[in-house]
Amino acid sequence: MNKNYYDGDDFWNEKAPPVSDEIVKKAELKLGVKLPKEYIKLLKESNGGTLHFTKVCINPYGKCEIPYLLGIDLENINEDDNEGIFSFVEDIKEYSLPENIVLLAWETYPHFCFALDYTNCKENPAVVYFYENYLGDNGPYSKTLVALTFKEFLSLLYQQSTLKPSR
Secondary structure, eight states: OOEEEOOSSOOEEEEOOOOOHHHHHHHHHHHTSOOOHHHHHHHTTOSSEEESOOEEEETTTEEEEOOEEOBOOTTOTTTTTTOBTTTTHHHHHHTTOOSSEEEEEEEETTTEEEEEEOTTOSSSOEEEEEEEOTTOTTSSEEEEEEESSHHHHHHHOEEEOOOOOOO
């Protein structure tokens, strides 16, 4: 099976209307952080949606899935649909995830998720993966580093071509 890595083209499988500069600025003000420019660029194509490149290898866990990327929902209008980064503010508290993160996507809700980690910064966050810690030693979730930057994270995304059945 071939891995086709994301190279800057054809990111979105299913698109939403794009986000405006005004909405991005309001979101950054509300969050108190600077969103990665590569994330903003993607949101200007589609304010969230499903992805073509849905897989990423995370050591030591292996292949993980990121089926969509959350957009910006300033008013949390789609609370029931869970369509934006502000839709999960209560979940971050409920599941004892760190406060200084911006959720990008749930791999499996509420067990595994991808996030921008602003714990030690206000811009250029790392991308991390939170997973349920079934032993509960250090809380309900543990995290692992996926990429030092969102740009690096994008370069790790791939789609895997499937074998065609022979006749």
